[in-house]
Amino acid sequence: MKARTFEIGSQEYKRDPYPTLAEMLAQGPLVRMKYPFIGRFWAVTRYDEVNELLRDRETFVRDPRTAGLKKGANLPWWFPRSLKPMTEGMIIRDEPDHRRLRSLVEQAFVRRNVEQLRPRFTAIATQMLDDLETAYRQMGQPVDLVAGLARPFPLAVICELLGLPRADRPMFVKQAERIANSPSLVGMFKMFGSIRRIMGYTREQIAAAKRAPQEGLISALVAAEHDGQRMSEDEMLSMILLLLFAGHITTVHLIGAGIYTLLGYPEQQQALMADWSQVGGAVDEMLRYLSPVQTTKPMMPIRDIHWHGQPLKRGEKILALLAAANVDPRRFDDPERFDIKRHPNPHVAFGAGTHICLGLKLAVAETEIALEQLLTRFPQLELAIPRDQVRWSRQPGTRGMETLPVRLW
Secondary structure, three states, X not given: OOOOEEOOOOHHHHHOOHHHHHHHHHHOOEEEEEEOOOEEEEEEOOHHHHHHHHHOOOOEEOOHHHHOOOOOOOOOOOOOHHHHHHHHOHHHOOOOHHHHHHXXXXXXXXXXXXXXXXXXXXXXXXXXXXXXXXXXXXXXXXXXXXXXXXXXXXXXXXXXXXXXXXXHHHHHHHHHXXXXXXXXXXXXXXXXXXXXXXXXXXXXXXXXXHHOOOOOHHHHHHHOOEOOEOOOHHXXXXXXXXXXXXXXHHHHHHXXXXXXXXXXXXXXXXXXXXXXXXXXXXXXXXXHHHOOEOEOOOXXXXXXXXXXXXXXXXXXXXXXXXXXXOOOOOXXXXXXXXXXXXXXXXXXXXXXXXXXXXXXXXXXXXXXXXHHHHHHHOOOOEEOOOHHHOOEOXXXXXXXXXXXXXXXX
16 A cells, blocks of 8 residues: 655644654654655654664754755755745754854854843743733734734844844834744745845945944854854854744744633643743743744755665755654654643754754743743633634744734733
8 A cells, every 4th residue: 555645734733743743653753755745755653763863863854964965955946045044044954064053153142142142032022912902902802912022022032142233123123023924835935035135235234244243143143153163144044034034933822822722731731831841841842742843954864875664865955844743652652732831842953963952942842831921811811712613824844823812802
């Protein structure tokens, strides 16, 4: 019997992915998948094999050039050449380039310590909740928690981290939101225009930081040096775009879908509200249970191999299906159960190995702040529509809410 090719983009899947993920896990450690605009590829499902794939830097690589292919061979034919700097980032680089870039970026992140910035992030969330409450009291109608908090809060944090001039932030946020809301083919081509505008603006900010350093990550990236090496302008640009896309979109979905999930488990919500020391465990379980980023970036073997019974050709696309690994019953007891007290919880929502997400502490801190500020202020928060009518984001490769109408009691 021919193996099934799985798709994970439908509303049905995003509403309840667990039967599909269980079928994938039962089929084997590798399954065939299909993505819009990208096509078919191999996905690794099981927890142990996902970790093996992500940690094996000798066999599997991210840059086509490391596998002896042309640069950009892993990009679709329609990808604009003008967005070339996006292919220079550390997320798709191999050693030793990846290690060099990560060392430089980590230096810059150290200067913008997340824990030191928590009070500022809390103040941003508080102001957004003030605005949401004002709108709710004035209109007497439900408000959208995605539009009012889950989306603008991470964007405002990124603006703060980068050190963007306050006068420029509305423009930056507007373009970023266009990028975040472009799941269709037409929307994708409109998105390219927004990316170009952000790229042009970011180059101006890099140039300004070289002339007169300011507080913020852009100036820190300009100043970062490791073993006498610095980042090129394209590498800095790519890192800033990575922070915008990965850092923003991941956290939007984690906050929105995390709140939606918690509202479906009132006993666990009450337990959390009674003891906020549990918030770290709650966010970890949201990451495992939801997998806001469902897959990693494509990888490829550097030679023809047989891997877990499957022949793979040099350069053939293979990626880790984090969503399946996070509900693998071989690693997690009763994996389809949401439990904020689950311990241990070694989820792979941020990946694993040398490419583990650099911004994981930031995403966790933002979500902890959003949860505590929201539920402390509105302890009777409730959905304004039936759960089965909530729309999930159409963004490929993610799982989060498109909208989340709520009443702020």
